[in-house]
Amino acid sequence: MDRPAVVVLFGGRSSEHSISSATAGGVLRAISRERYRVIPVGITRDGVFVLEDDDPEKFALDADRLPEVVDNGTRILWPEGGADRALRVRRADGSTADLGAIDVVLPILHGVHGEDGTVQGFLDTLGIPYAGGGVLDSALCMDKHFMKIVLQAAGVPVSPWVTVTRAGWERESASVRTDAAALGLPLFVKPARAGSSVGVSKVSALSELGEALELAFAEDEKVLIETAIVGREVEVAILEGRNGSGSRASLPGEIVLTTREFYDFEGKYLGGDGADVVCPADLTDAEIALVQQLGIRAFDAVDGRGLARVDFFLAADTLYVNELNTMPGFTPISMFPKCWIASGMTYPELISELIDTALERAAA
Structure with a gap:
């Protein structure tokens, strides 16, 4: 054949x-x-x-x-x-x-x-x-503003935020500062439509907000200012169901920060110290089940197709979805493959899974 x-x-x-x-x-x-x-x-x-x-x-x-x-x-x-x-x-x-x-x-x-x-x-x-996401889920999850709106509508907890455009910042900077202050410190400032932590800053004082916004605006005309959730950074890998079955979740992994403020580009890809990718995460059975269930719920809420990595903050009181990535980092050392490898699948098998799912969908 x-x-x-x-x-x-x-x-x-x-x-x-x-x-x-x-x-x-x-x-x-x-x-x-x-x-x-x-x-x-x-x-x-x-x-x-x-x-x-x-x-x-x-x-x-x-x-x-x-x-x-x-x-x-x-x-x-x-x-x-x-x-x-x-x-x-x-x-x-x-x-x-x-x-x-x-x-x-x-x-x-x-x-x-x-x-x-x-x-x-x-x-x-x-x-x-x-293979992978379609037009709708890809567009929704690329824009963190609209992704949050869809997840909120589905009852999925997300961190509080405000969205600001470059024009809005230039026209009403005092109002933006007031809205940001209402979220409480520290804050995270990130481009609405970028990934790999490019253009992301942690703001510990309102005096740092302007510089953080300019860094984010270099990537996108629309930027999110988010409440920094105190908790563990947990991620789960999702695959589309096959042969009529529902979406599937891997064992969760965790980003363990030691000396870094957050999981930035250098920590993710350039071998910088201060951040470790651990999979499976050290979670209770109940926490694993909650992460998997909410990951699938978020994936289905955006009409997910193919694959996604769902990122969470596990706080003392709530599990918050930070974002969905419809084409997550897929190098052999990235979290998405690591989670499925920890769940019993090899890296080559994972690649075949994505391709075969797309071929089956096309045949149907």
């Missing part, structure tokens, strides 16, 4: 380009070549689709040199729609080659122009199956 052709799509135009590229290195290293025919397609920082080398080491995560997709002169020619599924490439010399029919795309894109529903809508228009 012919192997399904899987386009591994990575890179992109967001500030998380290098993390997506590093994720591709892990996926290309682990994906089963016996089961799938793999076509690596990179998106440069300028948004150019190029045919990449099938070389995992090229995209290894190195703190001294973060990987990226560079323009190598090739151009991916996507199918024309309708019944056409043929992927083609125009080489740097102008010649065109047929790469065969696509069965499914695995978009391992983080941030805007990839994790926000834009690529998903593009693939839907062409009629190409893809």
Whole structure:
């Protein structure tokens, strides 16, 4: 039987380009070549689709040199729609080659122009199956403001917050400071539509608010100011159900901070000290069940598809959902794979699970 052709799509135009590229290195290293025919397609920082080398080491995560997709002169020619599924490439010399029919795309894109529903809508228009979140859940969870509104409507506890735009800050800074003060200190300031802790600051005094907002506004015109919840940072990995079954939750993991104020970009990806990823988390059976149940509830509330990582703050009185990531960090050392590995699944099996779920959905 012919192997399904899987386009591994990575890179992109967001500030998380290098993390997506590093994720591709892990996926290309682990994906089963016996089961799938793999076509690596990179998106440069300028948004150019190029045919990449099938070389995992090229995209290894190195703190001294973060990987990226560079323009190598090739151009991916996507199918024309309708019944056409043929992927083609125009080489740097102008010649065109047929790469065969696509069965499914695995978009391992983080941030805007990839994790926000834009690529998903593009693939839907062409009629190409893809793994992971759809247009709705991707768009909702990319925008933390609307994600919180949807979760609140579903009765899922979220941390108190106010949303401010750059124009609103410039026009009514005194009012914004008043609203922020009402939330209490400390606060977290974060871009509404960014990930990997890019542009995030912890504010311990109101005098720091302006600088924190400017850092966040460098990533997004819309920013959230949130109450800092005192508690443990717990995360759970969710997978879409198959064959009519409900969504599934892994064992929870925990981010254990020692010397860091919060789990920032350096702690996540560059090997910085002061933060440890622990899975499974040291929780009681009742706490594990609560995290899993609320994780599934949050996933279903946003019409989740494929996968998500649900992040919580476990406080003394309440379990709060911090956010959902529809394409979470997926390097072998990231929390999402670690949680499923702790739950009995290997990293290659997890990749196959995402692809096979998408193929089954397309067949149905």
